Amino acid sequence: MCEPIVLSLICSQCSASLKPTDEHCPQCGIAIPGPLSVQTERADTWWQQRSNVLAVLFLVLAVFGLFWLWKSDAFSTKAKWMWTVVVIVYTALLLWLTWLAILYLATQIETLQAI
Numbered sequence: 001m002c003e004p005i006v007l008s009l010i011c012s013q014c015s016a017s018l019k020p021t022d023e024h025c026p027q028c029g030i031a032i033p034g035p036l037s038v039q040t041e042r043a044d045t046w047w048q049q050r051s052n053v054l055a056v057l058f059l060v061l062a063v064f065g066l067f068w069l070w071k072s073d074a075f076s077t078k079a080k081w082m083w084t085v086v087v088i089v090y091t092a093l094l095l096w097l098t099w100l101a102i103l104y105l106a107t108q109i110e111t112l113q114a115i
């Protein structure tokens with residue numbers, strides 16, 4: 001759950017990386033005034049990648065499910081339409097929930113960074 005967020009401290013003069021305890025830049029020697037400029041390096045985290053995979057999976061399942069449904073002779077046309085609506089609503093709901101989860105986690109991470 002806890003993906004480490006990489007925070008690197010960068011010299012505003014020469015962009016050398018600094019330790020939080022540095023008072024002068026080890027590369028150019030400039031005095032570091034007040035709060036250091038903080039640069040965030042954040043790649044797509046595992047949950048973003050997995051959410052994307054899940055969303056694609058839901059869509060593929062829905063498409064294949066509907067394809068199979070309409071090819072099948074086991075259902076009447078009325079039943080096929082009913083299942084088509086069910087599958088579409090179900091898929092839309094799953095995609096919506098996935099999207100909500102992404103938004104929620106993104107908010108959590110931004111809160112974490114603001115501290």
Ligand SMILES: [Zn+2]
Nearest residue numbers: 011014025028
């Ligand atoms: Zn420097």
